[in-house]
Structure formats: C-alpha cells, structure tokens
Amino acid sequence: MNILVIGLNHRTAALELREKLAFNGPRLEEGLLKISELPAVNEALIISTCNRVEIYLNTDETERVVESIKDFFVNFFGIKKESLENTLYVYDDMKAARHIFRVASSLDSMVVGEPQILGQIKDAFDCALKQKSTGVLLNRLFKKSISVAKRVRTETGIAQNAVSISFAAVELAKKIFTDLTKKSFMLLGAGEMAELAAKHIITSGVGDIVVANRTYERACGLAEEFNGRPGKFEDFIHEMAHCDILICSTGAENYVLMKSQMQKVMKERKNRPVFIIDISVPRNIDPGINELNNVYLYDVDDLQGVIETNILERQKEAAKAEEIVEDEIETFRKWMLSLDAVPTVIALREKAESIKKEELERLLNSLPDLRDKDRQAIENMANSIINKLIYAPTAALKEESEDRDILIATIKKLYKINGNEESPSTRMKPHYSHKCNS
Amino acid sequence: MEIILFEVALTFYFAATIVSLLELSKGTRTTSRIMLGLTAIGFFIHTLNIITRYIVSGHIPITNMHEATSFFAWSIVLIFFFLEYRYRPGLLGSFVMPGVFVLMLFSSLLPRKVEPLSPMLRSYWLGIHTSLAFIGDAAFAMACGIGIMYLIQEHHLKSKKLGGLFRRLPSLQTLDEMNYKLITIGWPLLTLAIITGALWAESTLGSYWRWDPKEVWSLITWLIYASVLHLRLRAGWSGKRAAILSVIGFCVVLFTFFGVNFLLKGFHTF
Incomplete structure (x- = not known):
C-alpha cells in the first residue's frame, strides 16, 4: 500500500491541455469508476479544478499504475500520448502526502492563499466517498489534508492580505473608516475595474450610494444595479461634500478634480476624512490632493504597490505554512508506519488463539467428567495466559520506534507467522449506486 | 505590606510590557490576551497597594512624588481598560504599558516612607x-x-x-x-x-x-x-x-x- 499522485497543474500544463483533461460533471464519476477498476488500484480519488487535474491512488504497483493512468488519460479524453510528455508529475509515498497537504493549504495555488481550493478538495473527497472509491489510506490522507489546511489558515496570515485591486481598496477604506455603513460612496464614471471595486465596497456595506456619469442614462442604469441614486456629472464636486469614498474612472484626458477645488470641498466637509480611489488611466484626479489634510488618494499604481507588498507578506506567511506542513507530514508518516504493524498484531493474536483452542480441546476431551464451573475456570486461565504472553510484543509493535520494521520481522520469525497477510486498507469494493454532483 | 504589593504590581506591569512589546513585532490574539491578563492582575494588586497605603496613612496617598507617580500610572491603566472595553483597539497596550512601567519604575526609586502630613495639606x-x-x-x-x-x-x-x-x-x-x-x-x-x-x-x-x-x-x-x-x-x-x-x-x-x-x-x- 502506497500513496501515489499523478497530475498536472497550471505550472506544468497549458490551459489548452488542462481544458481537455477536465473531469466535468458526470465525467468525474465515470472517470473515477474507470480508474477504480484498473488493475492494482486499491483506492482512487480525482481532483479536477480549472488549474489542476490530479489522480490520487493507493497501489502496490506504482510503475504499472502510472502507465495505466497515462493510457486512461489518452483513451478517456481522446488525446495523444505525446501531449502528456513533460506535463505530468508523479509523487509517491510521503512526497504525495506533502503534495496534497500543500495543495489543500493553497501553497501550490496560482494565487497563494486563495480560499477556493479547500472547498474543491472537500467536494472531490465527498464525491469519492459517495462512490466508495476510497478506503482507509486515502480517507485518512484527505481528512488530514483538510485539517492541515485549516491549521494553516488559522495559524498563518496566508489568506489575510488583499491581492486584488478591489479588495485592496476595501482593505484601505477599513483602515481609514471604522464603520463603512455610516459612510457614503460615489462612483464617478464607469469601467470594468471601477465597477468591480465599487461592488466590493458596496458589499462591505456602505450607507449612501451615488453613481455619476457623463451620460445620465448610464448613471441611472448603474445606480439601479448598485441600489444607489444617479447623479449628474456636473454636480459631482458638489456631491463630494457628502461623499466619504470616491471611486473615479472617467475617460477624461485631464484632471476632473483639482487641488484648489478639493480644498474648498474639504472646508465644506468640515475637514472630515475622504478616501479617493482614482482608477482612471490617464489619471483624473490631481495627485497633489493627497497632500491635503484628511484626504487619502490612491491611484492604480498605488494600489498595485499595495498588492505587491501584500503578496510579499503572503510569501512570508507561506514559509510558516510550509513548516506546519512538514510538521503534519511527520505525524502522518508515523501513522503510516503504525499501519505496517497492524497485520502482525492481528496475526499474533490469531496464532495465540488457535494454540489455546487446540490445547483446550485436547485437555477437555481427556477430562470429560469436569463440571461446567471447572471447565470455565480452565478456559479463563488459558485466556489469561495468552493475553499476558502476547501483551508485551503487541505493545512493542504498536509503539512508535524507528526499528519497527526489524521488530515486525523478528516477531514474525519468532512466532512463525506467515507474511502473506492482507493490509487493513483492504479496499472496500466500490458500489457505484450514488450520483456525484461535483 | 504595601511595599510588597507595589513590587508585585511593578513585576506584573513589567511582564505586561514585555508581552506588549513582543506584540508589536509579532502579535496574535493570544499575546494580546496575555498582556491584558497580566495588566489586569497588576492593576488589581496596584489598587490594593493604594488602598493599604490609604489605610496606613489615613489620607489619600498622593502626597509625595512616589505616591503621585504611582497614582498617575494607576490612573493611566484605569483609562486604558476603559478604552479597551469600549473600542477594543489593536496594539494600544504596546503604546501604553511601556509608559506605565517606566512611571512605576521611577516611582519605585523614590523614597516611599509614609510621612505625617503637613498641616497645610490636611484637608478633604x-x-x-x-x-x-x-x-x-x-x-x-x-x-x-x-x-x-x-x-x-x-x-x-x-x-x-x-x-x-x-x-x-x-x-x-x-x-x-x-x-x-x-x-x-x-x-x-x-x-x-x-x-x-x-x-x-x-x-x-x-x-x-x-x-x-x-x-x-x-x-x-x-x-x-x-x-x-x-x-x-x-x-x-x-x-x-x-x-x-x-x-x-x-x-x-x-x-x-x-x-x-x-x-x-x-x-x-x-
């Protein structure tokens, strides 16, 4: 029994290939069924997202299974085998465990710390559980991956800092104002990025919303979309007196708001703080405005700078996360090792039980006149002798130690236990009665 | 007795200061809780110190530099707790506790003897x-x-x-x-x-x-x-x-x- 992962991700394969290899909708359960039926595959699980396709397996014949999975890709998706060259990665054993721990913790993601991947892994695991394609090993591996990811989320700041323009704007707004619900917001102009940022600010709960545009109809349309009221472009400076957060993105070639105008606005606002985000290129707001007291002006480059520091910050946190992963790998490795001992423990007990049974029968047959009470007493004594005899070796087997392999071999030899026992991860026969939706 | 209480309070404020400075470099919820806990214990003991001193001297203990500085530090911690309770701001302790500790340390260096009050000051x-x-x-x-x-x-x-x-x-x-x-x-x-x-x-x-x-x-x-x-x-x-x-x-x-x-x-x- 060995964990094996075969897969490709955004770093190893182009989008073109990833699209072709995606297990969409019903294809996922179909694929899982086919893979489970491959020879030497004990357990199987598929993760398929837009950035990665990975097959997790429990197998004893790594090389053979790698080849059959490649063939499976070729047949199942109708692609050429050559296209898989240099795109697939294969990890086994603890390397495979480390890989899934890192994937679940979003350390392997395109945007480190993004939160979606954990949900996608949970879905993939649920699907495999429904299809009963996993057993002891992969179940444990995936439960552990999910808990590692949660630990990383709570113990490091990997997912904390905004790494998109719109989230960065919200983050800044929250460091200027305590409670956005009491603040009013104005969107001046339109544009994809501005509207996205506006949406994020509005979702974080601003009070009053005004949308101003050179074309009044467009303002009305956007106002409706954002649940705000439309404003006239010509009046926007006047509106500024009541607006605490402004996102500006007009197509103007020069500044629509000058420092001197802003000074007047600030007087009218009684100097209450204002946060201005100028997303327009070329810039629409006089950069000198940032020098005014209680005015905070950010343009696209400033926000980009914020994001860059945040990415650096996330990378620092990622280093901490890697440590957590290593830590958890160690516990997982110990668990894997303890699995090796389980069959021997069982065999040892069985051996003892069979000797006891044999000897008891012989003795009791030769003493037919015994009363039930005496028979019981003899049986009890026999039980207690074998229990005491196997207690110490069993405890030694279960104990974590580096030379457990030697111990297992020794005990097998001493007690003449044969080595062809089944592992406890004996695959549960799959039942494909359930539908999988993910 | 009140001298021991003072020393104990000083020790707790010192510990809180160390934790609050750690918090500046690397803060978590736990460090801030520990800091608040240490400060709270320090404050409680400090309060006992002021009360015992009041009982011993029979008047409010703000009559010499030691007492005044100590009371000043006590008042700062009092207001600190008010702000923590009301606004729950982050990092406030890191900016306050070092100051409180320095005041207490300064106070500890000054003569602490309870002197009889000059008649001029004897008034409610x-x-x-x-x-x-x-x-x-x-x-x-x-x-x-x-x-x-x-x-x-x-x-x-x-x-x-x-x-x-x-x-x-x-x-x-x-x-x-x-x-x-x-x-x-x-x-x-x-x-x-x-x-x-x-x-x-x-x-x-x-x-x-x-x-x-x-x-x-x-x-x-x-x-x-x-x-x-x-x-x-x-x-x-x-x-x-x-x-x-x-x-x-x-x-x-x-x-x-x-x-x-x-x-x-x-x-x-x-």
Missing part, C-alpha cells in the same frame, strides 16, 4: 483635587499615546507603504474618536482640578490664585487642551492636527508634573 480637598488632576492627566497621557498611533497609521496611509504596524493598528477614525473622547474626559477633569485647587487655596492660604509655577503651568495646559477642543469643533482640526496637538499637550503636562517639581519652586513641590 487633598483627595478631590489631586485625584481629579491625575485622572485628567492620565486621560491626556492616553490621548498622547493614541495620537502617536494615529500619526504612525496616517503616515502609512499617506506614504502608501503598508507594511509594519499598518494591519494591526486600528482605523484612523477609531483613533481619532478615542483621542477626542479622552480630551473631553481630561479637560473637564483638569478644569475641576483647577477650581478645587483654587477653593482649597482660598480656604488655607486666603487667596484663590497665587501664580505659583504649578498653577501657571496648569493654566497653560488647560489653555492648550481648551484650544484643541475649540479647534476641533470650530475649525475641523481633527485627525492629524488633533493628534499632534495632543502629543504637544502631553509634553506640557509632563513638564507641569515633573519639571515644575524639580526645576521650579512652589508650594506644590513635594
């Missing part, structure tokens, strides 16, 4: 006048700490360099509101302290105002904070300007408290 005005003055000053001390936090946070936002403490400091609005709140607490207390002082002076010395250096500097302090409030309400001097003024104001408070005692002579000198 003593407790009222001094505690009003010190709690007011503590509010100004806190406003200064918060002003510094405001200036750091505002610098982050203006310079667009968002590393360092940016993430863990509270929002500018919270800091500004706390600053305003503190001055609206401190200024009326200072006003009352000056009035009770004048009444007390009248009853013992026969005149309300004697241009004693402490009186003069208290008046200057009073005028500074009056103008901080006035400028905020009339001219919109909130935010950065208010923060700078509260730092300057507190420097004057410190001079009124320590400078006047050590450099200038008058009947407020202990």
Whole structure:
C-alpha cells in the first residue's frame, strides 16, 4: 500500500491541455469508476479544478499504475500520448502526502492563499466517498489534508492580505473608516475595474450610494444595479461634500478634480476624512490632493504597490505554512508506519488463539467428567495466559520506534507467522449506486 | 505590606510590557490576551497597594512624588481598560504599558516612607483635587499615546507603504474618536482640578490664585487642551492636527508634573 499522485497543474500544463483533461460533471464519476477498476488500484480519488487535474491512488504497483493512468488519460479524453510528455508529475509515498497537504493549504495555488481550493478538495473527497472509491489510506490522507489546511489558515496570515485591486481598496477604506455603513460612496464614471471595486465596497456595506456619469442614462442604469441614486456629472464636486469614498474612472484626458477645488470641498466637509480611489488611466484626479489634510488618494499604481507588498507578506506567511506542513507530514508518516504493524498484531493474536483452542480441546476431551464451573475456570486461565504472553510484543509493535520494521520481522520469525497477510486498507469494493454532483 | 504589593504590581506591569512589546513585532490574539491578563492582575494588586497605603496613612496617598507617580500610572491603566472595553483597539497596550512601567519604575526609586502630613495639606480637598488632576492627566497621557498611533497609521496611509504596524493598528477614525473622547474626559477633569485647587487655596492660604509655577503651568495646559477642543469643533482640526496637538499637550503636562517639581519652586513641590 502506497500513496501515489499523478497530475498536472497550471505550472506544468497549458490551459489548452488542462481544458481537455477536465473531469466535468458526470465525467468525474465515470472517470473515477474507470480508474477504480484498473488493475492494482486499491483506492482512487480525482481532483479536477480549472488549474489542476490530479489522480490520487493507493497501489502496490506504482510503475504499472502510472502507465495505466497515462493510457486512461489518452483513451478517456481522446488525446495523444505525446501531449502528456513533460506535463505530468508523479509523487509517491510521503512526497504525495506533502503534495496534497500543500495543495489543500493553497501553497501550490496560482494565487497563494486563495480560499477556493479547500472547498474543491472537500467536494472531490465527498464525491469519492459517495462512490466508495476510497478506503482507509486515502480517507485518512484527505481528512488530514483538510485539517492541515485549516491549521494553516488559522495559524498563518496566508489568506489575510488583499491581492486584488478591489479588495485592496476595501482593505484601505477599513483602515481609514471604522464603520463603512455610516459612510457614503460615489462612483464617478464607469469601467470594468471601477465597477468591480465599487461592488466590493458596496458589499462591505456602505450607507449612501451615488453613481455619476457623463451620460445620465448610464448613471441611472448603474445606480439601479448598485441600489444607489444617479447623479449628474456636473454636480459631482458638489456631491463630494457628502461623499466619504470616491471611486473615479472617467475617460477624461485631464484632471476632473483639482487641488484648489478639493480644498474648498474639504472646508465644506468640515475637514472630515475622504478616501479617493482614482482608477482612471490617464489619471483624473490631481495627485497633489493627497497632500491635503484628511484626504487619502490612491491611484492604480498605488494600489498595485499595495498588492505587491501584500503578496510579499503572503510569501512570508507561506514559509510558516510550509513548516506546519512538514510538521503534519511527520505525524502522518508515523501513522503510516503504525499501519505496517497492524497485520502482525492481528496475526499474533490469531496464532495465540488457535494454540489455546487446540490445547483446550485436547485437555477437555481427556477430562470429560469436569463440571461446567471447572471447565470455565480452565478456559479463563488459558485466556489469561495468552493475553499476558502476547501483551508485551503487541505493545512493542504498536509503539512508535524507528526499528519497527526489524521488530515486525523478528516477531514474525519468532512466532512463525506467515507474511502473506492482507493490509487493513483492504479496499472496500466500490458500489457505484450514488450520483456525484461535483 | 504595601511595599510588597507595589513590587508585585511593578513585576506584573513589567511582564505586561514585555508581552506588549513582543506584540508589536509579532502579535496574535493570544499575546494580546496575555498582556491584558497580566495588566489586569497588576492593576488589581496596584489598587490594593493604594488602598493599604490609604489605610496606613489615613489620607489619600498622593502626597509625595512616589505616591503621585504611582497614582498617575494607576490612573493611566484605569483609562486604558476603559478604552479597551469600549473600542477594543489593536496594539494600544504596546503604546501604553511601556509608559506605565517606566512611571512605576521611577516611582519605585523614590523614597516611599509614609510621612505625617503637613498641616497645610490636611484637608478633604487633598483627595478631590489631586485625584481629579491625575485622572485628567492620565486621560491626556492616553490621548498622547493614541495620537502617536494615529500619526504612525496616517503616515502609512499617506506614504502608501503598508507594511509594519499598518494591519494591526486600528482605523484612523477609531483613533481619532478615542483621542477626542479622552480630551473631553481630561479637560473637564483638569478644569475641576483647577477650581478645587483654587477653593482649597482660598480656604488655607486666603487667596484663590497665587501664580505659583504649578498653577501657571496648569493654566497653560488647560489653555492648550481648551484650544484643541475649540479647534476641533470650530475649525475641523481633527485627525492629524488633533493628534499632534495632543502629543504637544502631553509634553506640557509632563513638564507641569515633573519639571515644575524639580526645576521650579512652589508650594506644590513635594
């Protein structure tokens, strides 16, 4: 029994290939069924997202299974085998465990710390559980991956800092104002990025919303979309007196708001703080405005700078996360090792039980006149002798130690236990009665 | 007994200071809880210390430099807990606890003997006048700490360099509101302290105002904070300007408290 992962991700394969290899909708359960039926595959699980396709397996014949999975890709998706060259990665054993721990913790993601991947892994695991394609090993591996990811989320700041323009704007707004619900917001102009940022600010709960545009109809349309009221472009400076957060993105070639105008606005606002985000290129707001007291002006480059520091910050946190992963790998490795001992423990007990049974029968047959009470007493004594005899070796087997392999071999030899026992991860026969939706 | 209590309180404040400084470099929820816990225990023991001293001496223990500094530190912690409870700002402890510890350490170096009270000070005005003055000053001390936090946070936002403490400091609005709140607490207390002082002076010395250096500097302090409030309400001097003024104001408070005692002579000198 060995964990094996075969897969490709955004770093190893182009989008073109990833699209072709995606297990969409019903294809996922179909694929899982086919893979489970491959020879030497004990357990199987598929993760398929837009950035990665990975097959997790429990197998004893790594090389053979790698080849059959490649063939499976070729047949199942109708692609050429050559296209898989240099795109697939294969990890086994603890390397495979480390890989899934890192994937679940979003350390392997395109945007480190993004939160979606954990949900996608949970879905993939649920699907495999429904299809009963996993057993002891992969179940444990995936439960552990999910808990590692949660630990990383709570113990490091990997997912904390905004790494998109719109989230960065919200983050800044929250460091200027305590409670956005009491603040009013104005969107001046339109544009994809501005509207996205506006949406994020509005979702974080601003009070009053005004949308101003050179074309009044467009303002009305956007106002409706954002649940705000439309404003006239010509009046926007006047509106500024009541607006605490402004996102500006007009197509103007020069500044629509000058420092001197802003000074007047600030007087009218009684100097209450204002946060201005100028997303327009070329810039629409006089950069000198940032020098005014209680005015905070950010343009696209400033926000980009914020994001860059945040990415650096996330990378620092990622280093901490890697440590957590290593830590958890160690516990997982110990668990894997303890699995090796389980069959021997069982065999040892069985051996003892069979000797006891044999000897008891012989003795009791030769003493037919015994009363039930005496028979019981003899049986009890026999039980207690074998229990005491196997207690110490069993405890030694279960104990974590580096030379457990030697111990297992020794005990097998001493007690003449044969080595062809089944592992406890004996695959549960799959039942494909359930539908999988993910 | 009260000396042991003082030492124990000092030790707890010291531990809280260390944790609060650790919090600056690497803060988590746990460190801030530990810091608050240590401060709370320190404060409780400090309170016992002041009560025992009151029982031993029979008057409010703000009659020499040791007692005054200790009471000042106690008032600051009192106001710190008020702010923590009301605003739950991040990192406040890191800006307050080192100051409290330094005050306590300074206080511990001064003679601690309980002296019999000079007849001039034997009056119920003593407790009222001094505690009003010190709690007011503590509010100004806190406003200064918060002003510094405001200036750091505002610098982050203006310079667009968002590393360092940016993430863990509270929002500018919270800091500004706390600053305003503190001055609206401190200024009326200072006003009352000056009035009770004048009444007390009248009853013992026969005149309300004697241009004693402490009186003069208290008046200057009073005028500074009056103008901080006035400028905020009339001219919109909130935010950065208010923060700078509260730092300057507190420097004057410190001079009124320590400078006047050590450099200038008058009947407020202990």
